[in-house]
Amino acid sequence: MPSPFDQSTYQVRLEWGVAGLERLAPADVVVVVDVLRFSSTVVDAVASGVEVVLADAVRWSRNGAAVAAAASAPTVLIGGIRNAASVARAIQFMQEKTGERTSIAVIAAGELDADGLIRFAVEDHLGAGAIIAALTDLGIDHTSPEAAVAAEGFRALRGALRHLLGASGSGREIDAGIPVTARIEASGLVPSTAEHAAELDAADLVPALVDGRFTRFA
Template identity: 45%
Template sequence: MSDSTAPLGQAKYQVRLDWGRAGAERILTGAHVVVLVDALQFTTAVVLAAEQGTETALADARGDASGIAAALAGRDVVVLAASLRNRTAVAERILALQEERGERVVVAIVAAGERTRAGADAARDGELRFAIEDQLVAGAVVDALVGVGIDHTSPEAAVASAAFEGLRHAATHLIGASGSAMELTGADPGLRADVRLATQRDVTRVVPELRDGVFRA
């Protein structure tokens, strides 16, 4: 658990944002809800499965985002899977949780990022990489939270929100044209349809929540 006085903990803010598993630990102190974002892979797949009435078990999942979720399992926090598809529904679920609690709910948004893959610089293979698609979708979630009145955002969350707000009309194109999308579709052209699904905004009301090692709506 991170020290609530740590300079990178964003402890005085209601809405926080950081990257990867280490980032999740940094901003977890005092949080009631963790919103996990992996725009082109895990969380969008979880949302799509929930739309079809299917659960997603962490035991069957791979990747950093599922590892972050597994690390959060058993913590005293609500863990939600967010994508561009359900970002407003996620914000409204958090507002409902806040109303149920009768007190301010602290939200930690964790962008999973991506891992570099073997290439010219093999020494950097596996390093956590900033991913614009996760930045935009995390910012879209912050934007939706601000829209429902949960707006005491950290600088990190505010910058992500501003990026989405300024680029909202281009977000679909930018995510689809990102290096991550190109890498995915280059390895498997059949994933182009999945990328298109990941770029659709506010098309579902499902909000998968992690319970007993399983994301279910």
């Protein structure tokens, strides 16, 4: 019997962290959403031609990179607020190319607390919602209840993205200058700020994980 939590009857699904990824039924596409800082930093790095290796990213991202590493789907994409519409268009392109319905697992990374447990992160819920809303706008709208709630939450709050990200716990943590910033910079990447990460559809690029590296989705 399928698990009641695997969302297998829906095309677009939403869960949290590695454990959530494992709860979902296998999908054709996994979209990793870790808005502060993994997704936004990787999007900008790939756009500027800087190579991002998964093994290196794991050193400065305990959550987003871990989800990407655990994903076994044929296609693993990195998404957030900055490239939500581009992610949706990439998935639409894949679906049109195959001529079959593409199943999508959107995984909000969340934040890991001191005990290694996932903490709800408002920025990842909004980032996941932005992607799901963009998919819905393209007609890919067979969403699970979990995914639908995230999408409608994003629609209701999209006018306040900068405030919400900056005022969130994660945003305040970034402003305080957390040590992870130094680890990102040591890898040659420019860490994203909360204000930067909140810019809706500012990037038209979608990073994909290919052979342990993040590259531009083609």
